[in-house]
Amino acid sequence: MKKILFVHIFLCLCSMVAQAQVSVPTQAQQVKVDDLTDDQVRQIVDEMRKNKMTLDQVNIYASQKGISATEANKLKTRIKDLNLDKELVFTKPPESHSTGRGINMEEMTYESDGREKSVATGQKHIFGAELFSNRNLTFEPNLRMPTPPNYRLAASDEILIDVYGYSEVQHNLTVSPEGYIRIPNIGPVYVNGLTMSEAKNRITKQLATIYNGINAGNTFVQVSLGSIRSIQVLLIGEVVRPGTYTLPSLASIANALYVSGGPNGNGSFRDIQVLRGGSQVARFDLYDFITNGDLTNNIILQDQDIVKVNPYKIRVELEGQVKRPAIFEAKPGETLQTIINYAGGFTDKAYRDQIRATRIAARERQIITVPGASAGSFELRSGDQYFVDAILDRFSNRVSITGAIFHPGDYALEPDMSLADLIKRADGLMEVASLSRGIIRRLQDDYTQSILNFNVKDVISGQEKILLRREDSVVIFSKLQLREKFNVKISGLVNNPGYFDYADSMKLEDLILMAGGLKEAASLKRLEISRRLRGKEYDPNDTAIAIVQQFEIRSDLRSTPEVAHFLLEPFDEISVRKSPTYYEQSNVEINGEVVYAGTYSINSNKERISDLLRRAGGLKSAAYPEGAVMLRKTFVNESDSVLLSYKLEVYNNKLKDSTDVSKTRSDIFQKDQIIGIKLNEIIRSPGSKYDLYLEEGDVIKIPKQLQTVQLFGEVYFPKKVRFDKNIRFRDYIRGAGGFTTNALKRRSYIVYANGDVKGARKLFFSTAIPGSGPARRFTFPKKERKNRLPHRKPSASRPGLPPSR
Incomplete structure (x- = not known):
């Protein structure tokens, strides 16, 4: 039965909306969202979408229909569950009205915090419009507050009667359309139009006829208001959404304006009338509430009240150095000072002596200058634009x-x-x-x-x-800014070489101390100073470009009187040389089959491999001298590195293949290089050409007796085989399965244990591997295949070209 009743109510609502009015019977309060079908919810969404209402405005829609806030929240949940909330998304406010000042309400959008701003650059919003466009602001009436004393009962109000004491009884009674409540055992009591205090006195007097304890003082009566009724209010004039709205009976003028969207672009914020029974009962000014928080004239509406928003009469624009620049509405008789007060007054940088204005005359615009002292008496005209300038950005003193x-x-x-x-x-x-x-x-x-x-x-x-x-x-x-910054430089064997700030009376000994003193390797015989030439007359035969002087330091590391008292001048450069007799320890290493393997310091510039081998105690019995190798560092010092890099660049410039250049570079710039040495010859003839001088970082490795040969490359089964000096080169190849079809036989080579490399071009016919011991490995390279064009003889008709087919 409830579903049939709701469908009937809903169809009535739709027909009323089509006539641009929203009128719902009071029974709409009894609508339960849980009883609605999905199709009925979709119809509600369609109606909201036609009115360009968003999901956040469901409460407004519900208040228009007289639906309670609890049911409105349920309705919002049902819309989300059916995925219908996407149909209620709009980027513009519901209505578009011209403000009459060149500002379109459609151009208003919102910040993330709900504040209104104008999309159009340089345009101002109407002062007070944020009350109805701010999503974080609402004027919904408080239905949980005590009943106001002046609230008058009417049809559909619910009255709660509680009798307690010697007699106890409770009644929940609803005021009938005729204005009566029916009390059990008493009959109808007329309460229409009575205040709550008047209704309590009348109800208590009627209850005293059946409850004697009321007059005796031992039975008490409490009368309160339960569910309130809904009222219908008509909003007309310059409002965003005019029409008839069903509101709670506690709604005020501000509540009605909020649900209707407030005044439109032409509506007045200061002349809002409430008509009741054909006569005016109140005139509401929103600026009193905005500026002073005064809601005195914000009266409670009654059923069938008419709220009329009149068109504005005077609007002016105030911009520049005021705290709230905007478009303001003025009443007749208000002055420019009143508008400045509405704008919050001047900013700190405002120029207050004069205010510039633009006024619309009968045929054209005109410029007006208003003295600051006359702002309190200057008469306003609609369309005026006032600009408060800023003070000059300069100082007077x-x-x-x-x-x-x-x-x-x-x-x-x-x-x-x-x-x-x-x-x-x-x-x-x-x-x-x-x-x-x-x-x-x-x-x-x-x-x-x-x-x-x-x-x-x-x-x-x-x-x-x-x-x-x-x-x-x-x-x-x-003075320091008017001359070049003076400094002196010290380099060489001092602890902290570099540039130091020059100071007057600065001596050479002072600079050495500032540089942290001399290093151990510093030469005591050679300290050199170079000085710039100043104030010298030009002589084409004079080739001197600097003054150079040398000093000697005493053997006890103290300066001579010449050094101690030598005064420096700006930009002097001091060089401390290295002593020619000072050497740092240079270490070499010998490992493998020697008696005392380890690290040794070179004790002479002419120390050789044989000397190191003697200091190491000689070879062990299992040593294999033919396989001894030496590792030597690629770069000994910075000069060696630069020289080798230069030689490498000259060599690389002759190579055409970038792969060859990269390989050569990586090979040369290895940390260590292998040097093949003949240890047998060194032992047999110490000091011979095979007995090399030792250098810093040399590493000599002497292996045990080697008994295998390793085969690599283009053979079918690369492996290690036992060394036999009577086996020929070709026999080793056969033992590895022979050459592959890609093998480049004449490019095969042998790497011996001591690092020597020999080609194997003529080894195929030899009876044994050349050399005195087992090789480290045989390597068999792969053939290089090149794409070659077929050779063609040149044709007679086209010399130099192959004959045509």
């Missing part, structure tokens, strides 16, 4: 001083203030100030700059008096 003074900055210009007074005000000159000359940057009458120079010493002593003007800028130069 500023002078500044910079440079070699203790407190540079800006100072106030006082009458008859001189340059000496300003220097004294800045706490005087610094010790490094240049006293010969200073300058003043001064603005001329046409605001172009001019330069005035003065003698600082004469100004300080009082011999010269210079009066200052507004915006004068004084510069006191520093």
Whole structure:
């Protein structure tokens, strides 16, 4: 039965909306969202979408229909469950109305915090419009507050009667359309139009007829208001969504304006009338609430009240240096000062002496200048645009001083203030100030700059008096700024070489101490100083470009009197050489089959491999001298690295294949290189050409007796085989399965245990492997295949080209 009743109500609602009015019977309060079908929810969404309402406005829609807030939340949940919320997404407000000031309400959008802003650049919103466009603001009536004393009962109100004491009974009664409540055992009691206190007295008097304890004082009666009724209010005039709205009976003028979207672009915020029974009962001004928080005239509406929003009469625009620039509505008789007060007053930078204005005359616009003192009496006209300018960004009494003074900055210009007074005000000159000359940057009458120079010493002593003007800028130069930064340099064998700041009376010994002293390797016989030539007359025959002087340091590491008292000059460069008799330890390493393997220091520039082998105790019995190798570092010092890099670049320039260049570079720049040595020859003939001199970082490795040969490359089964000096080269190949079809036989080579490499081009017919011992490995390279064009004879008709087929 409830579903049939709701469908009937809903169809009535749809027909009323089609007539641009929203009117719902009071029974709509009894609608339960849980009883609605999915199709009925979709119909509600269609209706909201036609009215361009979003999901957040479900509560507004529910209040228009008289549906409670609890049921409205259920309706929102049902819409989300059916995925219908996507149909209620709009990027613009529901209605579009011109404000009459060139601002379209459709151009209003919202910040993330709900504040209104104008999309159009330079346009201002109407002051007060944020009350109805701010999503975080609502004027929904509080239904949980105590019943107001002046609230008058009417049809559909629910009255709760509680009798307690000697007699106890409770009644929940609803006021009938005729204005009666029916009390059991008593009958109808007329309460329509009564306040709650009046209704309580009448109900208590009627209950006293059956409950004697009421008059005796031992039975008590409490009368309160339960569910309130709904009222129908008509909003007409300049509102965003005019029509008839069903609201709670506690709704006020502000509630009605909020659910209707508020005044439109032409609506007044200050002339809102409430008509009841054909006569005006209230006139509401929203600016009283916005500026003063005054809701005195925000009366509670009654059923069938008419809220009329009249068109605005005067609107002016105020912009510039005010706290709330916007478009303001004014009442007749209000002045410009009133609008400034609505805007929150001037900002700190506002120019208050004059306010510029643009006014629309009968045929054209005109410019008006309003003195600041006349703002309280200046009459407004609709369409005026007022602009409050900012003060000038300059100073009326500023002078500044910079440079070699203790407190540079800006100072106030006082009458008859001189340059000496300003220097004294800045706490005087610094010790490094240049006293010969200073300058003043001064603005001329046409605001172009001019330069005035003065003698600082004469100004300080009082011999010269210079009066200052507004915006004068004084510069006191520093001696340090007027010359190149002086320094001296020390390099070579000192602990902290580099550049040091020069100071007057700086001596050579001082600089050595500042550099951390000499290193152990420093030469005591050779300390050299080079100095720039200054003040020399040009002589084409004179080729000297620097002064060079050498000093000697005593053997006890103390400076001679010449060094101790030698005064340095700016840009002197001191070089400390290395002693030719100082050497750091150079270590080599010998490993493998020697008696005392390990690291040894080279004790002579002419120490050889045989000397190292002797110091290591000689070879062990299992040593294999034919396989001994030496590892030597690629670079001994920086000069070797640069030289080898230069040679490598010359060689690489001759190579055409980038792969060959990369391979050569990687091979040469290895950390260590293998040097094939003949240890048997070294042992047999010490000091011979095979007995190499030792260098820092050399590593000699002597292996045990080697008994295998390793085969690599293009053979069918690369492996290790036992060494036999009677086996021929070709026999080793057969033992590995022979050459593959890709083998480049004549490019095969042998790497011996000591690092020697020999080609195997003529080995195929030899009876044994050349050399005195087993090879480390045989390597058989792969053939290189090249794509070659077939050779063709040139044709007679086309010399130089192959004959045509």
